[in-house]
Amino acid sequence: MKPHSDTLTTADGRTALRMERRLTHPPAKVWSAITDPAHIGQWFPSGVTEVTAPRVLAYRWHPEGTVRWELGQGTGHGPRLI
Template structure:
């Protein structure tokens, strides 16, 4: 499976940002659904969350069944918010904070479909490699979903393979 590496950049405030750029032969509206629809998110996103929330509202990122089974993780029974929607401008800009990280998804229509720029701003540079590997594996699933290709690989295993390369 081919991969498209994310790039690492320092931010002005001393943090680091992982950035991915993808071109899809699909309109922004279809890509937006792949990034926000709970059924599609379940195949690749590392949490359960309602991303239809308006800007300024708190978010709760829950633990997935895979995380429970594989890592023994558990949800906060109080469902204390652990994020906030910063911008939600369908189908072009989605930006939210999750446990101190900022995730930004920018979609721009092109003549052939859509350009996605995804940026994850992290406070801890040490987690940049594993985080980039996870996002790259997730974006591979998004691409397959958009193209109607069955996902025959395990995104968790794929992220572990990619982590060695980062």
């Protein structure tokens, strides 16, 4: 299985980039990296629009988009980051 997969789609005049990564870190460490304000504030402007801990986190992307992180079921070596 590939360590990553990217797809670009367009629907209703909006483009979406879906990036999937196979990670080796434990799910708790990955979730902390994308949800802990001490980590997020260093790399991403926040504006949280959706949280379903410890699985989904979405942010506003200025001016009208969204960035959505999802931890999916992995293959035994860690979660998929979608």
